[in-house]
């Protein structure tokens with residue numbers, strides 16, 4: 001995922017496209033009631049969080065290099081630096097939350113990272129989805145949708161009213177997931193989209 005710090009930085013050239021239809025008029029699916037397996041969120045231990053952030057640094061570096069934003073030589077160091085400057089040494093103190101998602105049998109399906117929107121003018125009611133990952137063997141079985149839904153429910157329960165995220169355009173699976181889950185384009189450029197969803201009270 002593109003995140004806002006850039007781990008999900010919003011696209012730099014902002015187009016007035018809130019609600020714009022990514023796939024062409026009439027093709028965005030707004031079915032937010034689509035079935036998904038139930039996923040429960042379990043807070044990560046510090047060790048699990050650190051391992052997830054190291055995985056994240058590697059994948060973020062790859063994504064930035066693939067998008068042509070950083071060279072492959074510099075990507076991993078820059079990625080680690082960005083993450084460190086974002087979360088600090090005590091991520092929870094800065095409002096970052098890390099969860100493992102488990103299925104109904106209690107087996108891990110993936111993980112996600114939520115936190116404050118990394119821009120000073122953002123509403124405190126909006127949270128940022130820094131990452132959502134379904135473990136590779138479990139992809140394509142609805143767990144991504146289930147994880148996203150669990151994140152939304154967690155945020156609703158905490159009184160948050162909006163979830164926002166950034167996604168690279170090449171990540172068509174993730175774009176399809178967000179679009180069909182009711183996320184709308186807030187800003188876009190040639191490489192990435194910033195998407196948002198209002199979280200109505202349950």
Ligand SMILES: CC(C)(COP(=O)(O)OP(=O)(O)OC[C@H]1O[C@@H](n2cnc3c(N)ncnc32)[C@H](O)[C@@H]1OP(=O)(O)O)[C@@H](O)C(=O)NCCC(=O)NCCS
Pocket residue numbers: 001002034131132133134135138139140141142143144145146166167168171172173174176177180
């Ligand atoms: C993106 C990701 C979280 C989706 O999780 P998933 O469990 O594979 O997705 P789901 O099975 O819940 O499917 C959700 C939607 O994604 C899309 N999708 C899933 N697999 C797809 C595939 N192989 N091809 C195209 N679209 C696909 C579909 O729109 C699907 O909805 P549908 O089944 O109702 O049509 C997962 O692929 C992943 O972890 N990717 C690597 C990390 C990543 O890119 N995270 C997002 C960063 S922005």
